Amino acid sequence: MAQTRWLDDDEQETWRAYLEATRLLIQALDRQLETDAGVSFTDYELLVHLSEAPGHRLRMRDLADASFTSRSGVTRAVTRLEDAGWVRRVECDDDRRGMHAELTAAGAAKLAEAAPGHVGAVREHMFDHLSAEDRAHVRDAYTRMRAHLLG
Amino acid sequence: MAQTRWLDDDEQETWRAYLEATRLLIQALDRQLETDAGVSFTDYELLVHLSEAPGHRLRMRDLADASFTSRSGVTRAVTRLEDAGWVRRVECDDDRRGMHAELTAAGAAKLAEAAPGHVGAVREHMFDHLSAEDRAHVRDAYTRMRAHLLG
DNA sequence: ATGACATTGTTGCGCGGTCAACTATTCCCG
DNA sequence: CGGGAATAGTTGACCGCGCAACAATGTCAT
Secondary structure, three states, X not given: OOOOOOOOHXXXXXXXXXXXHHXXXXXXXXXXXXXXXXXXXXXXXXXXXXXXXXXXXXEHHHHHHHHOOOHHHHHHHHHHHHHHOOEEEEXXXXXXXXXXXEEOHHHHHHHHHHHHHHHHHHHHXXXXXXXXXXXXXXXXXXXXXXXXXXX | OOOOOOOOHHHHHHHHHHHHHHHHHHXXXXXXXXXXXXXXXXHHHHHHHHHHOHHHEEEHHHHHHHHOOOHHHHHHHHHHHHHHXXXXXEEOOOOOOOEEEEEOXXXXXXXXXXXXXXXXXXXXXXXXXXXXXHHHHHHHHHHHHHHHHHO
């Protein structure tokens, strides 16, 4: 086997800064949403996906794909959101196995309530610290990484 | 309250690419470590922290701080690693409340076994897609973000 | 010295997530 | 058509994590 090419100091530092900042960022966003709007970050993201979908509804599998989680995870999350009144399940008429998750009016309202604070936190913790150049590099680099990881 | 400054298209794209690539990356690293070495990513990182500490040991609280997780999380993780034989608990002699988590020889061996594959995966999924310029921007930007989030 | 307060590590509890198994349905090829 | 294979969504079992409560110990002003 080929000899391992270890990370040099600069790579190490990059890796650690990225990992640790990301961990802290997610924690901060989760806390902000939870305390200010009573939604978890993952639930918030599901609501966002639904709000951007045509008819404010998505197949369960598409919701799983969009959020990069498992199907069982989506099943349980949608049940949770349904109990909160923010989403309802609607049967597919063209596929009798299928289920849509559909945003309710209350769900849309909750999203509208939560969004400003969330966007503010994203700015405060991330974009306020990125120059235009930084942002372009981050965008391009992570877009390539995502494409590779999806490939 | 001030009007919300929403994310423009470029910011949206940056945010999504970063978030989704990161999610996929962590999943990929976790899977690689789990299948190739039988360690979770979080456990691997704890072993790394211990291996870098003087005497291959760290106070429980310091391990919690270093890994940005809760103390109870570290308590349970160390119990897990102890059961695997990779870590042992050692009482502090200067603080009778204190506990050290200390890397065992088996733990060091496991780390040595797992590290090359892990580093390879980090290269394959991340650094291979970053130019030197990309990397510098990522390093600086996330270093600033981390500093802010720690402040 | 002593009493109030802080800190350390562990634990019970509950939440949220994955994996594997299962049922129901649809697809597709011979 | 018919029947095996693929797919959709749910569920049970299990795991890891955070929060709050707790006992044990240390700290510090008076």
